[in-house]
Amino acid sequence: MKALVLVGGFGTRLRPITYAIPKQLIPVAGKPMLYHVLDMLPKEIEEVVFASGYKADVLDAYLRSHPLPWPTRCVPEAEPLGTGGGMKNASDGISDPFLLLNSDVIADVRAADVIAFHRRHGGLGTMSLFEVEDTRPYGVAALGEKDRIERFVEKPAPEDAPSHWINAGLQIWARKVIDRIPGGRAVSWENEIVPGLLAEGVYGFRMGGFWEDAGTPERLLRAQRLLFDAHRGGAGSLPRGARGTGPVAAGPGVGAKDATFGPYVHLGEGVVIEAGAHVENSILMDGVHVGLGASVTGAILGPNVRVRPASTIRGQVLGEGSEA
Numbered sequence: 001m002k003a004l005v006l007v008g009g010f011g012t013r014l015r016p017i018t019y020a021i022p023k024q025l026i027p028v029a030g031k032p033m034l035y036h037v038l039d040m041l042p043k044e045i046e047e048v049v050f051a052s053g054y055k056a057d058v059l060d061a062y063l064r065s066h067p068l069p070w071p072t073r074c075v076p077e078a079e080p081l082g083t084g085g086g087m088k089n090a091s092d093g094i095s096d097p098f099l100l101l102n103s104d105v106i107a108d109v110r111a112a113d114v115i116a117f118h119r120r121h122g123g124l125g126t127m128s129l130f131e132v133e134d135t136r137p138y139g140v141a142a143l144g145e146k147d148r149i150e151r152f153v154e155k156p157a158p159e160d161a162p163s164h165w166i167n168a169g170l171q172i173w174a175r176k177v178i179d180r181i182p183g184g185r186a187v188s189w190e191n192e193i194v195p196g197l198l199a200e201g202v203y204g205f206r207m208g209g210f211w212e213d214a215g216t217p218e219r220l221l222r223a224q225r226l227l228f229d230a231h232r233g234g235a236g237s238l239p240r241g242a243r244g245t246g247p248v249a250a251g252p253g254v255g256a257k258d259a260t261f262g263p264y265v266h267l268g269e270g271v272v273i274e275a276g277a278h279v280e281n282s283i284l285m286d287g288v289h290v291g292l293g294a295s296v297t298g299a300i301l302g303p304n305v306r307v308r309p310a311s312t313i314r315g316q317v318l319g320e321g322s323e324a
């Protein structure tokens with residue numbers, strides 16, 4: 001089986017960091033979000049095809065320098081085609097059935113279990129679903145007998161939501177669904193295509209464990225906490241000479257002597273935290289420098305950001321090379 005991964009979005013909610021890199025390459029708990037997403041896949045996957053667009057060259061270069069355990073291929077779009085258009089554009093040589101993944105969803109699920117469910121239920125497709133309180137930002141499924149999806153509504157008003165089970169971003173589809181996507185224009189897979197497929201048998205795989213759509217700063221930091229709590233953030237021990245609590249995922253060349261840490265921190269390559277500075281619940285990308293006695297909490301700092309001595313950064317997202 002092959003996997004088709006949607007990576008073409010602009011990541012507007014994670015600007016200014018996403019002005020320079022695609023959202024999928026923002027690191028959480030030790031490695032880019034995308035690499036955590038792909039941890040769901042079994043090693044038997046034949047090929048991973050990326051439907052890319054925005055910053056496709058940056059993604060392609062990263063994949064080449066940090067190879068995955070499967071053969072990979074990027075198929076960029078000249079202009080954004082939406083989720084459905086991106087699928088169609090990248091579908092040459094795709095398997096039957098194929099896996100479809102959103103690239104910004106951190107989940108405690110193994111694709112192998114969803115594949116086994118799909119084989120048992122048959123039908124045109126399987127969508128993995130997760131139960132949430134607030135369904136407003138998501139696609140919502142109404143389930144019938146044997147977990148067959150009877151209705152699917154994208155981003156309904158709360159009073160119109162048919163259930164609390166939302167599209168968790170890991171799907172399996174028969175290849176022929178690609179023929180249902182019109183060519184030559186942007187198409188939303190979830191809005192325009194999925195509802196029309198339900199009559200042919202689409203089933204819902206109810207996920208347990210944890211799940212987070214890491215598309216906003218708050219949710220990205222929550223995804224990082226979930227990953228650390230599930231021990232998926234590497235060793236998580238404090239950098240040498242630092243004090244406080246972990247977990248901290250530190251890349252090579254980090255210096256943090258006499259700095260203090262609260263929990264849930266990612267430190268990229270070459271990050272320096274000067275003495276007396278404090279960092280917690282944050283992501284500091286490669287080359288960040290935090291000055292003497294500064295404090296960084298609930299923040300996402302892009303590459304080479306400089307935090308001035310004694311300054312306080314709370315809940316901010318700072319773009320590459322900025323000073324605060």
Ligand code: GTP
Nearest residue numbers: 006007008009010011012013051080081082086103
């Ligand atoms: P925001 O701009 O912050 O909403 O982020 P986003 O652009 O990534 O949008 P969203 O989170 O709704 O996208 C869901 C998934 O579809 C993500 O994995 C995106 O990368 C992907 N995606 C969104 N639009 C496109 C597109 O036009 N083409 C392709 N290939 N993928 C897309």
